[in-house]
Amino acid sequence: MEDFQSAYQEEKARLDRTLEDIERQLLALRSIPVYTGHDFTEQLLEESRQLQRDQLERSFREPYFGRLDFSEKGKPRTPYYIGKMGVGDPEGKEPIVIDWRAPLASLFYSFTGGDSASYEAPEGLIEGLVYLKRNVVIRKGILERVADTYNQDSEGPAVSDEFLVYRLGENKDNRLRDIVSTIQAEQDLIIRAAKNTALIIQGVAGSGKTTVALHRLAYLLYQYKEQITAERMIIFAPNLMFIDYISEVLPELGVGDIQQSTFSDWGAKILGLESPPSDGPGALTRWFDVSDTERQVVGDDKLSGRFKGSMEFKAILDTFLENIESCCVPSLDFEPWEGTRLSHAEILQWFEGEYRHYPVARRKERVLSRIHRWIEMELKKSPSLAVLKERKKKAQLREKAYAKKWPELEPVAIYQELFQAKKGANTGFPDMSESIPASIFKESQAYLKKKMLKEEDLAALLYLFTCINEIEGNMTFDHVVIDEAQDFSPFQVAVLDRFVKGHSFTILGDLSQGIHYYKGVRSWDEMSRLFQPEETGYFALTRSYRSTMEIIEFANEILKRGVGADLLAVPVFRSGDPVRLQSAAGDQREASISQALATALSGSYRTAALLTRTLQEAKQLYEYLIGEGVEAHLIDGDKGQYAGGISVLPVYLSKGLEFDAVIMTDVDTSHYGPNDAKLLYVGCTRALHELWLLHGDSLPTYIATDNSEIVITSHPTLP
Numbered sequence: 081m082e083d084f085q086s087a088y089q090e091e092k093a094r095l096d097r098t099l100e101d102i103e104r105q106l107l108a109l110r111s112i113p114v115y116t117g118h119d120f121t122e123q124l125l126e127e128s129r130q131l132q133r134d135q136l137e138r139s140f141r142e143p144y145f146g147r148l149d150f151s152e153k154g155k156p157r158t159p160y161y162i163g164k165m166g167v168g169d170p171e172g173k174e175p176i177v178i179d180w181r182a183p184l185a186s187l188f189y190s191f192t193g194g195d196s197a198s199y200e201a202p203e204g205l206i207e208g209l210v211y212l213k214r215n216v217v218i219r220k221g222i223l224e225r226v227a228d229t230y231n232q233d234s235e236g237p238a239v240s241d242e243f244l245v246y247r248l249g250e251n252k253d254n255r256l257r258d259i260v261s262t263i264q265a266e267q268d269l270i271i272r273a274a275k276n277t278a279l280i281i282q283g284v285a286g287s288g289k290t291t292v293a294l295h296r297l298a299y300l301l302y303q304y305k306e307q308i309t310a311e312r313m314i315i316f317a318p319n320l321m322f323i324d325y326i327s328e329v330l331p332e333l334g335v336g337d338i339q340q341s342t343f344s345d346w347g348a349k350i351l352g353l354e355s356p357p358s359d360g361p362g363a364l365t366r367w368f369d370v371s372d373t374e375r376q377v378v379g380d381d382k383l384s385g386r387f388k389g390s391m392e393f394k395a396i397l398d399t400f401l402e403n404i405e406s407c408c409v410p411s412l413d414f415e416p417w418e419g420t421r422l423s424h425a426e427i428l429q430w431f432e433g434e435y436r437h438y439p440v441a442r443r444k445e446r447v448l449s450r451i452h453r454w455i456e457m458e459l460k461k462s463p464s465l466a467v468l469k470e471r472k473k474k475a476q477l478r479e480k481a482y483a484k485k486w487p488e489l490e491p492v493a494i495y496q497e498l499f500q501a502k503k504g505a506n507t508g509f510p511d512m513s514e515s516i517p518a519s520i521f522k523e524s525q526a527y528l529k530k531k532m533l534k535e536e537d538l539a540a541l542l543y544l545f546t547c548i549n550e551i552e553g554n555m556t557f558d559h560v561v562i563d564e565a566q567d568f569s570p571f572q573v574a575v576l577d578r579f580v581k582g583h584s585f586t587i588l589g590d591l592s593q594g595i596h597y598y599k600g601v602r603s604w605d606e607m608s609r610l611f612q613p614e615e616t617g618y619f620a621l622t623r624s625y626r627s628t629m630e631i632i633e634f635a636n637e638i639l640k641r642g643v644g645a646d647l648l649a650v651p652v653f654r655s656g657d658p659v660r661l662q663s664a665a666g667d668q669r670e671a672s673i674s675q676a677l678a679t680a681l682s683g684s685y686r687t688a689a690l691l692t693r694t695l696q697e698a699k700q701l702y703e704y705l706i707g708e709g710v711e712a713h714l715i716d717g718d719k720g721q722y723a724g725g726i727s728v729l730p731v732y733l734s735k736g737l738e739f740d741a742v743i744m745t746d747v748d749t750s751h752y753g754p755n756d757a758k759l760l761y762v763g764c765t766r767a768l769h770e771l772w773l774l775h776g777d778s779l780p781t782y783i784a785t786d787n788s789e790i791v792i793t794s795h796p797t798l799p
């Protein structure tokens with residue numbers, strides 16, 4: 081206790097000094113009049129001062145979160161304070177606060193005990209001794225808590241999880257948060273991995289994949305500030321609501337302007353489509369609202385989404401495109417009017433010789449405009465104005481007709497050809513119908529004829545785009561993050577690779593959460609095979625930080641029994657209530673749901689989710705709750721914003737999100753079939769503190785009842 085008191089006093093004194101320093105710097109900056117003139121250099125200086133002012137104001141509220149006492153070999157023990165942003169010392173001495181991304185700060189995360197410690201700095205490996213790792217909680221400039229996670233002088237465990245457990249026990253508000261003060265060693269390795277690698281990360285539910293990816297972006301921007309910019313980085317997320325849910329982490333880390341998009345939205349923009357291809361209203365519902373046996377009757381290779389996402393399909397497109405060059409230039413001379421002629425051989429020489437280095441669509445464009453210029457030159461040779469007029473008229477018509485003889489070098493048009501080209505058709509393209517499963521060929525042909533596109537066609541269309549067009553500088557990326565990557569296809573990643581410099585990817589996902597059977601990958605090898613071994617790195621995150629031990633053990637059991645999975649989560653030692661299994665059949669259903677909700681929210685929890693099996697059930701339940709006066713929000717996949725509070729949603733839309741309490745409804749064999757274990761796993765792992773499973777008569781066999789509490793309740797009272 082005495083130790084704690086003196087540590088608190090020591091930190092309080094240090095905080096006071098730091099705040100005084102920051103205030104002094106702020107006052108000095110504020111005393112410089114804001115420049116509003118037109119001088120460019122002055123404007124840049126003003127911008128930089130404004131940034132400094134903003135950063136100091138933020139630092140003033142929470143200057144740092146950690147302290148590390150370290151002595152570099154041969155040097156004395158020095159306390160370093162680590163914050164979300166570095167704070168320099170105007171007098172030019174050591175910085176007052178070190179940025180969490182700085183090399184020295186990496187020790188704060190990677191040190192797990194032992195007699196020596198080292199970190200990689202630009203000047204080489206720095207070795208020394210760690211004496212103390214201390215977490216300091218400061219809110220609005222007030223010191224709230226001091227907790228040592230390592231103290232060389234004490235006899236406790238090497239590095240304790242106590243502070244982490246305290247942080248994890250806090251209730252969450254609407255949005256994902258930064259974790260700078262408690263990044264774990266295995267997460268830090270990913271955050272600080274080198275830029276030019278395709279990192280593939282398999283992480284169990286709640287292992288911090290999304291959070292780590294966002295911190296990695298902040299790190300890359302700090303570490304490679306000369307080479308990369310925020311505007312040229314992108315996060316691909318499953319939907320707009322998820323983007324909204326994660327929207328506060330990057331600004332909190334002082335990073336702005338990173339692009340965030342779904343693959344469809346991005347692809348549609350590149351292709352210049354009016355709107356992203358959609359599989360029609362309710363596509364997800366059609367897939368998830370059917371029984372799982374109906375879903376499983378189609379073999380993998382017959383699922384068009386999986387086929388069109390495969391590298392096999394890419395190879396088919398390559399063959400299809402192989403002779404695109406040879407079939408481009410129409411095999412005839414061009415004659416704008418009688419007696420004047422441009423030979424096929426000469427046009428071919430322009431196309432295959434002079435413009436060889438351009439992509440094929442650009443070559444076509446160049447050749448056609450050169451023909452246009454040639455016509456204009458020839459017209460000038462006309463003997464009279466009348467002849468010139470007549471030739472001009474003729475030439476215009478013939479030029480148009482000639483251009484039409486060239487194949488349309490546009491991704492959608494070529495793609496349509498792929499599903500039209502049958503033997504004997506005179507398109508110049510080969511017949512690929514034999515290589516594509518007949519059912520997929522037929523179905524695609526039918527909807528493409530109606531000028532429709534599906535999401536599953538996007539990778540191929542984008543690939544065609546890159547084969548025939550130049551990828552312009554403003555389309556390229558310095559780094560790409562793919563979240564929920566188990567739902568991405570190898571072909572999608574291969575296409576993206578064409579837009580990314582140096583294969584700089586962070587690809588994160590969890591195979592155990594692969595509930596979109598009709599797309600995505602079954603193994604990470606499918607992704608790593610796209611890169612050379614030296615270009616890729618693989619990490620596995622097995623510790624789960626989101627849920628209590630009880631919830632994780634319960635969810636693990638579902639995976640073990642349901643899919644025999646070996647990717648099980650290891651919980652952090654944070655104990656909570658047992659998972660509650662409650663019978664809620666027939667006319668008891670609604671009342672039981674209300675009861676569970678009332679109980680779950682009777683404490684201090686701020687967010688709760690009611691997860692139904694289908695969208696239809698979510699809508700009905702939402703209506704019921706609204707009728708009962710409960711302020712609930714329906715999540716139906718159409719909205720771009722996440723409101724927090726009480727959410728009602730079908731389980732498949734809950735991926736990526738988390739809630740203090742989760743109540744799953746209708747968890748019985750009539751709703752969850754033998755192949756729905758992963759779906760149930762996703763739902764259960766959304767809960768931070770409390771999990772309820774309300775069920776009918778027969779529980780699916782993959783649910784273990786031994787460690788759960790069976791609840792019998794009465795007197796429902798809604799919040």
Ligand SMILES: Nc1ncnc2c1ncn2[C@@H]1O[C@H](COP(=O)(O)OP(=O)(O)OP(=O)(O)O)[C@@H](O)[C@H]1O
Pocket residue numbers: 244247248257258259262263264267283284285286287288289290291292590593625626735736737738765
């Ligand atoms: N080192 C950490 N310190 C504190 N909290 C952490 C840490 N790592 C992760 N968390 C918390 O764990 C929760 C899960 O994180 P996140 O959503 O990033 O995980 P995920 O692996 O993407 O999950 P899922 O795949 O289940 O959607 C979040 O509340 C996050 O703040």
